[in-house]
Amino acid sequence: MTTVIADPLVSREDYRSAVDTALQACAAYYGDGTSPIDDAAYDLLAARIRDYEAGHPEDVREDSPTGKVGGGAAPTGDVAHTVPMLSLDNVFSPEELAKWDASVARRLGEPVQGGYVTEPKLDGAAIAARYVDGRLTQLVTRGDGSFGEDVSHAIGSIVGLPLELDSAATFEVRGEVLLTREQFEAANAIRTAHGAKVFSNPRNGTAGTLRAKDRPYVIETTFYAYGVVGLPGDTHTEMMAAVATAGVQTTAATPVGPRVCATVEEVQRRVDEIAALRAELPFGIDGVVIKADAVAEQERAGFATRHPHWATAYKLAAAVRQSKLLAVEWNVGRTGVIAPRAVLEPVEVDGSVVRYATLHNPKFIRDSGMMIGDTVMVWKAGDIIPRIEAPVVELRTGDETPVVFPESCPTCGGEIDTSGERWECAGGAGGGCGLLAALRYAVGRDQLDIDGLGVTYLEALVEGGAVSDVADLFGLTRGQLVDATRSEKRADTVVAQIEAAKTKPLNRVFCALGIVRTGRTLSREIARHFGTMDAIRAADADALAAVHKLPAANAPKIAAHIAAMGPVVDKLVASGLTMTEPSAAPAGTPGVAKPLDGEVVVITGGMNGLLAGRNRNEMNELVSNAGGTSSGSVSKKTTILVAGTGAGSKLAKAQELGTRVLTEQEFADLVADHLV
Ligand SMILES: NC(=O)c1ccc[n+]([C@@H]2O[C@H](COP(=O)([O-])OP(=O)(O)OC[C@H]3O[C@@H](n4cnc5c(N)ncnc54)[C@H](O)[C@@H]3O)[C@@H](O)[C@H]2O)c1
Numbered sequence: 001m002t003t004v005i006a007d008p009l010v011s012r013e014d015y016r017s018a019v020d021t022a023l024q025a026c027a028a029y030y031g032d033g034t035s036p037i038d039d040a041a042y043d044l045l046a047a048r049i050r051d052y053e054a055g056h057p058e059d060v061r062e063d064s065p066t067g068k069v070g071g072g073a074a075p076t077g078d079v080a081h082t083v084p085m086l087s088l089d090n091v092f093s094p095e096e097l098a099k100w101d102a103s104v105a106r107r108l109g110e111p112v113q114g115g116y117v118t119e120p121k122l123d124g125a126a127i128a129a130r131y132v133d134g135r136l137t138q139l140v141t142r143g144d145g146s147f148g149e150d151v152s153h154a155i156g157s158i159v160g161l162p163l164e165l166d167s168a169a170t171f172e173v174r175g176e177v178l179l180t181r182e183q184f185e186a187a188n189a190i191r192t193a194h195g196a197k198v199f200s201n202p203r204n205g206t207a208g209t210l211r212a213k214d215r216p217y218v219i220e221t222t223f224y225a226y227g228v229v230g231l232p233g234d235t236h237t238e239m240m241a242a243v244a245t246a247g248v249q250t251t252a253a254t255p256v257g258p259r260v261c262a263t264v265e266e267v268q269r270r271v272d273e274i275a276a277l278r279a280e281l282p283f284g285i286d287g288v289v290i291k292a293d294a295v296a297e298q299e300r301a302g303f304a305t306r307h308p309h310w311a312t313a314y315k316l317a318a319a320v321r322q323s324k325l326l327a328v329e330w331n332v333g334r335t336g337v338i339a340p341r342a343v344l345e346p347v348e349v350d351g352s353v354v355r356y357a358t359l360h361n362p363k364f365i366r367d368s369g370m371m372i373g374d375t376v377m378v379w380k381a382g383d384i385i386p387r388i389e390a391p392v393v394e395l396r397t398g399d400e401t402p403v404v405f406p407e408s409c410p411t412c413g414g415e416i417d418t419s420g421e422r423w424e425c426a427g428g429a430g431g432g433c434g435l436l437a438a439l440r441y442a443v444g445r446d447q448l449d450i451d452g453l454g455v456t457y458l459e460a461l462v463e464g465g466a467v468s469d470v471a472d473l474f475g476l477t478r479g480q481l482v483d484a485t486r487s488e489k490r491a492d493t494v495v496a497q498i499e500a501a502k503t504k505p506l507n508r509v510f511c512a513l514g515i516v517r518t519g520r521t522l523s524r525e526i527a528r529h530f531g532t533m534d535a536i537r538a539a540d541a542d543a544l545a546a547v548h549k550l551p552a553a554n555a556p557k558i559a560a561h562i563a564a565m566g567p568v569v570d571k572l573v574a575s576g577l578t579m580t581e582p583s584a585a586p587a588g589t590p591g592v593a594k595p596l597d598g599e600v601v602v603i604t605g606g607m608n609g610l611l612a613g614r615n616r617n618e619m620n621e622l623v624s625n626a627g628g629t630s631s632g633s634v635s636k637k638t639t640i641l642v643a644g645t646g647a648g649s650k651l652a653k654a655q656e657l658g659t660r661v662l663t664e665q666e667f668a669d670l671v672a673d674h675l676v
């Protein structure tokens, strides 16, 4: 594909190559919707071609797109249209609108008497839907205006086009098939799940979807009627009302639905109104269509080859433009989410200059296959944040480079939690950029177990400023919790859970601090080793390195983080949390003998009876409290295997090695003193 020529065409070669480019663009645009150039680029190209042709009539190619529906290159089928399906003329300003109004008056020999009806110019694909005796029998694309393709395979997947009407009417309704913003999101999720390329914008997705056969999945689209052949009526308005009565969807119920205007000034006001509503609509529009309402006046005004004289499209600023992806920035939000943002070559979209677009999350970047240097289509969704979806791979030059993903938090340099779709800073636990992640961890079942505080509620508390570290959870009032959870009942649950959290042993409290390089197991070891929070805080790196299982290399980082958390710990102490470990065996003091001293225990299968409902971590905690060491896999070192229900390969292995096997009941008896 040659690139678009920005300068006027001077040579015959330039002209011929411009026509080739335009034809290829049209074939792709009306075909599977994958045109590599945006509408503004196409319109410029088409204007250059028109200008050249005006000055060089002898050079005009027969297949030139000028004056043809679909540029003469849209895929056409073999279904003849009952009445031609035409394109629309354009106006871009109040002056041009006034001129157009004057041209209609000239053709009529007097100003329009029946008024103009304004409708949204829906941005999808035109289609004719044929109802015979009340049943939807055939769908036909616009094609070249005279012949279209049969796309009846799409019947049943288009909202707004019922399979059967209430009456046995026979008529052909015309309108636009489109993907609403919601359907677009759903479509791309389905495409991603099937390993297919995401659609770059709703319009592209519609064209591709309509003509695609044999897809292993169904993509739902929406239809809005804007014309009808075969229903009686003296005005466009009356006929569209009849379409709606028959049960086919029109735009009447949308905020931008049809309105009859007596004067061209009134039309202009409605255009401005629709332009202002554009961003909030559930579907994309690229203009306002203005039609003489009276059928008699339409007939008198007549048709050009490509468009009717009695209608025009007032184009709004382009909502989809192409640009280049210059870089990807990674920003850490207040809740610790590390969000990618596209830096774009500045481009005007829907009337404003766009420099950045959202990229949602790392998975989105991977799924779209985007590279730095790629050409991308930029558009505005319902919100005003500009978006890009997929790169135009046809325009790659080979100089594109992969997007680089961060390996540490761009703000604090801490670790990144990449386990979810959204990446989060896991570095600054207890505050800073990882706050939300830290809080979620702290309230987890294996830490403070305040599971009534789901992420949404935590977010609300953080956003509202009520919580800025883990300790703040213990200062929350019932009122604040009612506000955050929007429920008295939920708030009471949380109040009780917060109260219960105060009785959790030191290992849980320590674990909730989210100290770097420590997890549940190490938190238990540390709590057991030191016995009290004071002793932990007094420990230096060397003292920490003496803890069982704690790698000496990590000790300095852990010590530093514990020190940094001092103020939070002070607040926790003040709130009355437990700062001692019941089963602690402080170094040097000979502990009381415990049932699992020296044992290496593997737990497998589901727990019942006295142990019912304990998850793996709680079982490990129990083993640890009873003096043993737990392990995840059976080896020669294993001394006890606890076989719960459904124990499988681990049990077989233990039997093979001659390891002592205990039932859950036997194990429960053994550690009975430590069951709480
Ligand atoms: N990017 C590309 O490669 C490329 C190629 C070809 C054309 N285009 C773009 O397509 C446009 C011209 O194409 P066109 O002739 O298909 O369409 P058009 O924009 O000139 O308008 C005609 C179409 O508008 C639609 N429409 C929506 N709402 C309507 C309503 N209420 N009443 C009547 N019609 C309504 C219908 O589908 C109808 O076929 C230009 O904007 C051009 O830039 C782009």
Ligand SMILES: [Zn+2]
Binding pocket: 332, 409, 410, 411, 412, 413, 414, 425, 426, 427, 428, 433, 434
């Ligand atoms: Zn961070």
